Amino acid sequence: MNTSARLQAVPASPIRKLAPDAEKAKALGVKVYHLNIGDPDIHTPLEMLSVLRNWDQNPIPYELSQGSHELLNAFEYYYRGLGYSFITTHHIQVTSGGSEAISLALFATCEPGDEVVVFEPFYANYNNYAVTTGVKLVAVTTVIENGFHLPDINAIESKITAKTKAILICNPNNPTGVVYTQTEMDMLVKLAKKYHLFILSDEVYREYVYDEAKHISLFSYMEDIPSQAIVLDSVSKRYSLCGARVGMLVSLNSDLMAGVLRIAQGRLSCGYIDQKLTAKLIDIPENYISDVQKEYDKRRIVLYEGLKQISGLVVHKPEGAFYIIVKLPVNDSEAFCSWLLTDFRDNNETVMLAPAGGFYVTAGNGINEVRIAYVLNSNSLNRSIQILKKALEVYGHK
Amino acid sequence: MNTSARLQAVPASPIRKLAPDAEKAKALGVKVYHLNIGDPDIHTPLEMLSVLRNWDQNPIPYELSQGSHELLNAFEYYYRGLGYSFITTHHIQVTSGGSEAISLALFATCEPGDEVVVFEPFYANYNNYAVTTGVKLVAVTTVIENGFHLPDINAIESKITAKTKAILICNPNNPTGVVYTQTEMDMLVKLAKKYHLFILSDEVYREYVYDEAKHISLFSYMEDIPSQAIVLDSVSKRYSLCGARVGMLVSLNSDLMAGVLRIAQGRLSCGYIDQKLTAKLIDIPENYISDVQKEYDKRRIVLYEGLKQISGLVVHKPEGAFYIIVKLPVNDSEAFCSWLLTDFRDNNETVMLAPAGGFYVTAGNGINEVRIAYVLNSNSLNRSIQILKKALEVYGHK
Numbered sequence: 001m002n003t004s005a006r007l008q009a010v011p012a013s014p015i016r017k018l019a020p021d022a023e024k025a026k027a028l029g030v031k032v033y034h035l036n037i038g039d040p041d042i043h044t045p046l047e048m049l050s051v052l053r054n055w056d057q058n059p060i061p062y063e064l065s066q067g068s069h070e071l072l073n074a075f076e077y078y079y080r081g082l083g084y085s086f087i088t089t090h091h092i093q094v095t096s097g098g099s100e101a102i103s104l105a106l107f108a109t110c111e112p113g114d115e116v117v118v119f120e121p122f123y124a125n126y127n128n129y130a131v132t133t134g135v136k137l138v139a140v141t142t143v144i145e146n147g148f149h150l151p152d153i154n155a156i157e158s159k160i161t162a163k164t165k166a167i168l169i170c171n172p173n174n175p176t177g178v179v180y181t182q183t184e185m186d187m188l189v190k191l192a193k194k195y196h197l198f199i200l201s202d203e204v205y206r207e208y209v210y211d212e213a214k215h216i217s218l219f220s221y222m223e224d225i226p227s228q229a230i231v232l233d234s235v236s237k238r239y240s241l242c243g244a245r246v247g248m249l250v251s252l253n254s255d256l257m258a259g260v261l262r263i264a265q266g267r268l269s270c271g272y273i274d275q276k277l278t279a280k281l282i283d284i285p286e287n288y289i290s291d292v293q294k295e296y297d298k299r300r301i302v303l304y305e306g307l308k309q310i311s312g313l314v315v316h317k318p319e320g321a322f323y324i325i326v327k328l329p330v331n332d333s334e335a336f337c338s339w340l341l342t343d344f345r346d347n348n349e350t351v352m353l354a355p356a357g358g359f360y361v362t363a364g365n366g367i368n369e370v371r372i373a374y375v376l377n378s379n380s381l382n383r384s385i386q387i388l389k390k391a392l393e394v395y396g397h398k
Numbered sequence: 399m400n401t402s403a404r405l406q407a408v409p410a411s412p413i414r415k416l417a418p419d420a421e422k423a424k425a426l427g428v429k430v431y432h433l434n435i436g437d438p439d440i441h442t443p444l445e446m447l448s449v450l451r452n453w454d455q456n457p458i459p460y461e462l463s464q465g466s467h468e469l470l471n472a473f474e475y476y477y478r479g480l481g482y483s484f485i486t487t488h489h490i491q492v493t494s495g496g497s498e499a500i501s502l503a504l505f506a507t508c509e510p511g512d513e514v515v516v517f518e519p520f521y522a523n524y525n526n527y528a529v530t531t532g533v534k535l536v537a538v539t540t541v542i543e544n545g546f547h548l549p550d551i552n553a554i555e556s557k558i559t560a561k562t563k564a565i566l567i568c569n570p571n572n573p574t575g576v577v578y579t580q581t582e583m584d585m586l587v588k589l590a591k592k593y594h595l596f597i598l599s600d601e602v603y604r605e606y607v608y609d610e611a612k613h614i615s616l617f618s619y620m621e622d623i624p625s626q627a628i629v630l631d632s633v634s635k636r637y638s639l640c641g642a643r644v645g646m647l648v649s650l651n652s653d654l655m656a657g658v659l660r661i662a663q664g665r666l667s668c669g670y671i672d673q674k675l676t677a678k679l680i681d682i683p684e685n686y687i688s689d690v691q692k693e694y695d696k697r698r699i700v701l702y703e704g705l706k707q708i709s710g711l712v713v714h715k716p717e718g719a720f721y722i723i724v725k726l727p728v729n730d731s732e733a734f735c736s737w738l739l740t741d742f743r744d745n746n747e748t749v750m751l752a753p754a755g756g757f758y759v760t761a762g763n764g765i766n767e768v769r770i771a772y773v774l775n776s777n778s779l780n781r782s783i784q785i786l787k788k789a790l791e792v793y794g795h796k
Contacts, residue, residue, distance in 0.1 A: 001594065002653075003506050006505065007661075015663075039459050052450045053452075058447055059439065059639070060638065060639050096665070099666055107405060108402060132664070240457035244458050265410070267494070268497055
């Protein structure tokens, strides 16, 4: 029996498609440094984990579909701390990770076949959500040579058609590490106003900006374009809670929030335990986030300086998040990434990287690039750089 | 800014749409007996909760997209215990509750606009998943007078068109309590073969069958129609784990499982903690499930016998699950259910029921029916019956 054509069209995740090769290598006793996925080794705050150790509730019931009162209040508190006190619990929908928030936003803003402007390379799973919601992603290409900042307004405007319903950004950016400037954000908001578009801003790496970069949140425009602005968020990276599937969709558009809640009611609720745990964010000491930010900054420098020493690589210094796109001296980075797992060992160790082709929609773009996540500690990063250098020497240019 | 027409088309859940009225009543100090939702008061096994109290893992990472090895092995063990030893970990996708499993199955089997035959009244959230996946539910009506068993084959066959891709059943049934007989299951499988359809069988209430009823699982046909059979499952009701969002989609169709995994990779993983907890199902004493089954059976009798004493009601004895559809002597059950929450109090207590109109797609069907979940203990059920009886006397026939 044939499955649907749309199921066949769902792309494999470039972040996870090589996982079987990695599993095989590990089964053979090979140590694999996972730089392919943004799954940090940073500790989850103990204030959160103590919820588990003190658990005394039984049974484990459904939570409210919008999210628990306790967690919605905690998020209101968090956004107020950022200076966005106009965000109240009414404007927040708790989602099963940032993933569900993005899917909901695409469904809520687009009819099947409608278009959303994105900037490639972009978070590869957007392709996945686009297929499952029947939306077409139309890509404006950004390039490593100017640190993946936006091209001029005409290049973006030329991609807007009668079917365009939204602009989707990730800021700070996964996979490029770009942090959009005030000028860039102003430009996007101007376009949204001119063409009556939604702006969807994925800000799950909000706290991770470095050097002189400053995060300009879509929240700072939200009261100006209340019906058009949608922020997509998640606690996964902020508190090292990737496995607690808790994200949020935030908007002042009450029609949109009501519709999103109806969908949320259909899937009943997000995890009860995960929400209890996450609500403790109000108890976390202020220095937790800044310490984590400093640790990622340190890793960023280690990785960037290390990669610069490898001849033939094109690298740029990431301004935010915890990823970097690197151009390799190979013709097909997916073949190289696969070879790293299946064939290459240095002292019985290897590295897993994410081939970047899947972060583009334009065919041929990114095929000699990889995404590296700097989620491991500096020692592991240094060792990974060493392995990558040796591997490129063995692999040669092919 | 207008949201999409498809967002506007997402129906409000009849199970949860009156929740704001209930919240208001409770804020006023009114005790509300929740018979509207299948959120049991039965205890979650302590073997599962001890995972929380002994938690020592930090951070909380992503789990594998298919599901944790440990949980997949536990499910394989569970299905083997039921006699389906042909089900191995390769045939199981862990999902965020049964909800995600059903949505994935609709997406995987249908193009937008394709049709799925269902038997109304059906679990209301199917309407929700149908809108979000762009699928049309075509309903064969079943009636209370014969306990919601299936009509003859011609009545079903007449609903099958060139666009029909699947038959979706819930067995044991939410909301009707019907358990399909061997003859009925044979008929459905015969139709699936004749018209080359998928059969999707939602079996989350598998263990809860009563009296002479016997659950005939789609698993018992799966080796005969390996590419067509998909079982949708969940641990929510089996272990009182509604708030641990863990379900499963099970099929021998390898193309389908590969596609479903690609979607699952896009949303990264289900909850790490919830999966750790659920994997302990292998340690639960054998009598846990049978004791729970006995408890629901007791409540079923209490509810059924109690409702029979109220004049003007049409009831049938449920054969499985923990719901009953009741025909009330009112014209509009939604207005009545709302009135129960906003106006009626007996000793400052009231009951919340789910109006059944939302469990039908045929306009006008079910508008004088409600669904009652017997998830509360016998004392609460007896008190709820008393309240309902008084309320109907006050409300009169309108």
